[in-house]
Amino acid sequence: MDNNPNTTILNEVTKGEYKFGFYTDIEMDTAPTGLSEDTIRFISAKKEEPEWMLDFRLKAFRHWLTLKEPEWAHIHYPKIDYQSIIYYAAPKKKETLNSLDEVDPELLDTFNKLGISLDEQKRLSGVAVDAVIDSVSVKTTFQDTLSKHGVIFCSFSEAVRNHPELVKKYMGSVVAYTDNYFAALNSAVFSDGSFCFIPKGVRCPLELSTYFRINAANTGQFERTLIVAEDDSYVSYMEGCTAPMRDENQLHAAIVEIVALDRAEVKYSTVQNWYPGDKQGKGGVYNFVTKRGLCKGVNAKISWTQVETGSAITWKYPSCVLMGDHSVGEFYSVAVTNHFQQADTGTKMIHIGKNTRSTIISKGISAGHSNNSYRGLVKILPGAANARNFSQCDSLLLGDQCGAHTFPFIEASNETAIIEHEATTSKISEDQLFYCNQRGMNTEKAIGLIVNGYAKEVLNKLPMEFAVEAQKLLSITLEGSVG
Amino acid sequence: MKNTQMQQGLPLDEMLLGTFERSKGLIAANDTPKVSRLRDAAMDIFRECRFPDSAHEKWRNTPIESLTEEDFVQQLSPSQADKNLEEMFRCEVHNFDTEIVSMLNGWYYDKKSDLRTLPDGVVVGSIGAAMKAYPELFEMYYGEIAPYALNGFTAINTAMAQDGVFIWVPDGIKASKTIQIIKMIDLEENLFVQNRNLIILGRNSELSLMHCDDSINQHCSLVNTVSEFVVGENAQLKLYKLQNLNDQSGLVNSTFIRQEANSNVKTNTLTFNCGLIRNCVQVMLNGPGAHADVLGLYLMDKQQHVDNQIRIDHNAPNCTSNELFKGILDDQASAVFNGYIHVARNAQKTNAYQNNNNILLKPTARINTKPFLEIYADDVKCSHGATVGQLDQEAMFYIRSRGISEANARLLLMYAFASDIISNISIEALRQRIDDMVKKRLRGELSVCEKCVLHCGSPEKEYHFDIDYSKL
Numbered sequence: 001m002d003n004n005p006n007t008t009i010l011n012e013v014t015k016g017e018y019k020f021g022f023y024t025d026i027e028m029d030t031a032p033t034g035l036s037e038d039t040i041r042f043i044s045a046k047k048e049e050p051e052w053m054l055d056f057r058l059k060a061f062r063h064w065l066t067l068k069e070p071e072w073a074h075i076h077y078p079k080i081d082y083q084s085i086i087y088y089a090a091p092k093k094k095e096t097l098n099s100l101d102e103v104d105p106e107l108l109d110t111f112n113k114l115g116i117s118l119d120e121q122k123r124l125s126g127v128a129v130d131a132v133i134d135s136v137s138v139k140t141t142f143q144d145t146l147s148k149h150g151v152i153f154c155s156f157s158e159a160v161r162n163h164p165e166l167v168k169k170y171m172g173s174v175v176a177y178t179d180n181y182f183a184a185l186n187s188a189v190f191s192d193g194s195f196c197f198i199p200k201g202v203r204c205p206l207e208l209s210t211y212f213r214i215n216a217a218n219t220g221q222f223e224r225t226l227i228v229a230e231d232d233s234y235v236s237y238m239e240g241c242t243a244p245m246r247d248e249n250q251l252h253a254a255i256v257e258i259v260a261l262d263r264a265e266v267k268y269s270t271v272q273n274w275y276p277g278d279k280q281g282k283g284g285v286y287n288f289v290t291k292r293g294l295c296k297g298v299n300a301k302i303s304w305t306q307v308e309t310g311s312a313i314t315w316k317y318p319s320c321v322l323m324g325d326h327s328v329g330e331f332y333s334v335a336v337t338n339h340f341q342q343a344d345t346g347t348k349m350i351h352i353g354k355n356t357r358s359t360i361i362s363k364g365i366s367a368g369h370s371n372n373s374y375r376g377l378v379k380i381l382p383g384a385a386n387a388r389n390f391s392q393c394d395s396l397l398l399g400d401q402c403g404a405h406t407f408p409f410i411e412a413s414n415e416t417a418i419i420e421h422e423a424t425t426s427k428i429s430e431d432q433l434f435y436c437n438q439r440g441m442n443t444e445k446a447i448g449l450i451v452n453g454y455a456k457e458v459l460n461k462l463p464m465e466f467a468v469e470a471q472k473l474l475s476i477t478l479e480g481s482v483g
Numbered sequence: 484m485k486n487t488q489m490q491q492g493l494p495l496d497e498m499l500l501g502t503f504e505r506s507k508g509l510i511a512a513n514d515t516p517k518v519s520r521l522r523d524a525a526m527d528i529f530r531e532c533r534f535p536d537s538a539h540e541k542w543r544n545t546p547i548e549s550l551t552e553e554d555f556v557q558q559l560s561p562s563q564a565d566k567n568l569e570e571m572f573r574c575e576v577h578n579f580d581t582e583i584v585s586m587l588n589g590w591y592y593d594k595k596s597d598l599r600t601l602p603d604g605v606v607v608g609s610i611g612a613a614m615k616a617y618p619e620l621f622e623m624y625y626g627e628i629a630p631y632a633l634n635g636f637t638a639i640n641t642a643m644a645q646d647g648v649f650i651w652v653p654d655g656i657k658a659s660k661t662i663q664i665i666k667m668i669d670l671e672e673n674l675f676v677q678n679r680n681l682i683i684l685g686r687n688s689e690l691s692l693m694h695c696d697d698s699i700n701q702h703c704s705l706v707n708t709v710s711e712f713v714v715g716e717n718a719q720l721k722l723y724k725l726q727n728l729n730d731q732s733g734l735v736n737s738t739f740i741r742q743e744a745n746s747n748v749k750t751n752t753l754t755f756n757c758g759l760i761r762n763c764v765q766v767m768l769n770g771p772g773a774h775a776d777v778l779g780l781y782l783m784d785k786q787q788h789v790d791n792q793i794r795i796d797h798n799a800p801n802c803t804s805n806e807l808f809k810g811i812l813d814d815q816a817s818a819v820f821n822g823y824i825h826v827a828r829n830a831q832k833t834n835a836y837q838n839n840n841n842i843l844l845k846p847t848a849r850i851n852t853k854p855f856l857e858i859y860a861d862d863v864k865c866s867h868g869a870t871v872g873q874l875d876q877e878a879m880f881y882i883r884s885r886g887i888s889e890a891n892a893r894l895l896l897m898y899a900f901a902s903d904i905i906s907n908i909s910i911e912a913l914r915q916r917i918d919d920m921v922k923k924r925l926r927g928e929l930s931v932c933e934k935c936v937l938h939c940g941s942p943e944k945e946y947h948f949d950i951d952y953s954k955l
Contacts (some may be wrong), residue, residue, distance in 0.1 A: 172733065397858070397860075400861045405855070406854075412841075420870050422867075424865070425865040426860055
């Protein structure tokens with residue numbers, strides 16, 4: 001065998017094990033396999049939804065039937081059979097949960113294993129959690145504290161029941177069901193998700209967080225998140241996800257919509273760690289997600305931060321529509337791919353209002369046999385006077401079997417726009433390694449140091465809680481090459 | 484014999500399909516068996532795919548159907564030389580001795596012979612004559628570099644192109660003079676022209692080539708050119724493309740360059756005027772140590788549109804490439820830049836650089852730029868950049884504060900922006916010539932006039948802006 005220390009280390013990269021691959025045996029309530037109008041009616045009935053919600057779903061489904069699965073992304077996978085997926089799976093529950101004691105202990109255990117405390121003992125951590133298992137929200141914590149400030153943070157189904165006027169007003173206003181293939185699918189079959197509303201002038205006292213978990217086999221997860229920040233409000237929102245190890249591929253098609261009104265600020269952070277498949281590229285989650293924020297008011301700001309380490313396939317472009325004058329969009333991303341993972345991810349910044357600004361920082365790290373693509377659009381419409389964009393997309397290659405690609409699209413229709421795009425692709429330089437080595441650091445540690453330094457710019461943007469988790473994840477994903 | 488063919492009312496693609504069926508014998512008159520075979524295969528492709536339109540992702544921002552839906556005539560044999568062609572082809576660069584190859588309305592034009600060997604051993608001639616003289620070279624290279632299935636334009640060119648330029652620089656020969664291809668369009672009808680060029684550089688050879696596309700009148704024409712370049716080991720190629728057609732015309736120019744080990748290619752595409760231009764340049768770095776510089780400058784105004792599709796394939800280790808395209812867009816002009824660097828798995832130690840800078844002068848000008856990288860090797864250095872902006876306001880203020888008029892200050896800044904490309908032209912006389920043309924173009928003086936487009940032959944003094952530089 002090859003004894004080159006570099007190769008050995010890179011081989012070890014592929015030994016990083018997925019730590020959240022366990023399966024919890026919970027009694028489940030599932031829909032019959034397959035997709036038809038009946039499935040949708042079943043889901044809607046299960047959730048005791050009002051008529052308008054069912055209409056919305058059916059409209060979306062009929063539109064979905066007319067669409068073709070997109071093929072432009074730089075990813076390859078066998079055709080998904082949409083009829084072999086279970087579109088609804090929920091932990092069986094007896095009654096509405098009133099206290100934590102009524103939560104299935106198996107379930108509590110699941111979340112404890114994941115390090116997420118549903119029980120409110122960790123009051124000090126100051127994070128309100130909405131836990132979503134197999135696309136159904138099981139428990140939202142800290143609701144009392146939040147409601148004192150007028151903040152609504154609950155599962156999507158609850159929002160449909162208790163705040164229909166808000167849901168009606170904003171759902172689909174950023175990502176219409178006609179937006180794309182997966183958005184249409186989600187609009188038809190979504191089962192739950194989180195809803196968050198920050199009223200005028202409120203600075204949300206807690207970090208809000210949703211934890212997504214796929215548990216059941218053969219199911220797809222279709223959740224939907226809607227965040228509305230009224231004038232002068234602020235919220236920081238975090239999202240985490242894991243799934244058990246399974247041989248078959250599971251589909252995850254989510255929608256996240258953010259609306260920011262005048263001077264509102266929304267910070268959305270994701271640590272995505274769906275099961276990425278095994279070393280041979282078997283299994284793993286197909287992650288087809290539509291995330292978009294609308295800066296509707298003046299001086300609004302939406303900031304996306306994502307650490308993407310999981311999923312067999314990632315197809316995800318968190319975007320900002322900068323409609324209000326002086327609004328700001330930001331996108332910070334670290335995407336790590338290993339084994340046979342494929343990521344096609346990036347962002348869209350659509351400048352509509354005057355003096356709008358956007359920043360894109362994207363760091364791709366590819367190892368093993370993976371392919372990692374950045375795909376981004378910066379579009380300046382004729383009315384967007386003095387728009388400003390800066391993009392930087394760097395790729396790091398670890399190993400000679402992986403690929404790193406950059407597909408930026410820049411469309412400028414206004415002569416006052418200033419757009420800069422920079423990208424580099426390289427491996428860890430031998431000079432850097434040599435320097436670390438001669439200072440007594442072994443190669444493995446050195447690579448760890450360099451990769452962490454490389455991703456720092458983005459990790460720094462994460463809320464503290466998440467930054468720690470993200471750094472750990474980065475190490476696990478690249479175990480062997482990262483210290 | 485009437486040499487123009489036209490069926491009124493038929494779309495261009497239908498007309499071409501019909502002509503091919505009827506006049507295959509005439510079109511393929513000089514063919515080697517391979518060329519003939521390729522024609523049929525390419526026609527099958529064209530029958531399926533037809534001309535692209537803006538529904539195709541690669542043509543999304545280029546309104547090519549505005550041209551392919553026009554009525555055109557086609558010439559299946561050369562027109563009579565009843566004009567004073569010497570007068571017409573006086574585009575030679577002042578103080579610059581070139582070997583001129585003339586093409587009129589898509590046909591090779593030389594009073595003496597269709598194929599000649601220059602004193603230094605370089606063979607120049609029409610593609611038809613060369614097919615007869617050097618069938619073995621055509622067997623080896625023709626159609627090998629340009630993929631005819633790439634799109635409708637390369638397919639129909641492979642199927643139906645009848646004439647073009649053939650240049651062969653045998654092993655070890657260094658062409659002593661720059662060869663200048665002048666292509667003129669001058670017909671009182673809308674003309675569809677297809678040219679096919681094959682240029683072969685043997686090992687250790689050297690060639691510098693100027694390729695000028697011009698039109699004389701204001702009639703609409705559509706020129707579809709495919710050029711194949713084979714650049715042998717250690718060979719050096721310099722290619723300058725000057726494009727100056729009228730505002731009604733369209734030019735689809737596909738250039739395919741295959742480079743062997745340690746070869747060096749420098750291409751410079753200078754787009755001054757044309758209704759719609761699509762430049763496709765594909766460079767395949769197939770041998771280790773090869774280097775390519777792919778540069779371009781586009782200065783567009785009115786409703787002109789330029790589309791540069793540049794693809795560089797790093798297929799071998801230790802190759803380097805450098806891509807720089809700069810453009811200034813005025814009025815309602817629009818531009819597309821799509822750079823694409825592909826680094827194959829074994830192409831280690833690649834060093835590739837790609838940059839596209841644009842200046843928009845009016846609110847109505849538009850630019851779409853897509854600098855793509857696709858990389859499968861790990862030991863590489865690849866970077867790209869793209870910018871869209873305006874003239875530097877601070878520089879502007881400085882120049883204005885020195886008492887120079889706003890118009891002149893703008894000229895100066897635009898000229899400075901373009902000079903990155905101009906200064907890369909290594910033939911001194913040509914560089915000066917182009918420098919002058921850029922200055923004229925920026926002043927709006929260079930446009931298609933009645934007589935001659937470039938006034939290249941008329942000796943004149945060096946062109947200067949009316950600026951007192953001592954003030955700066």
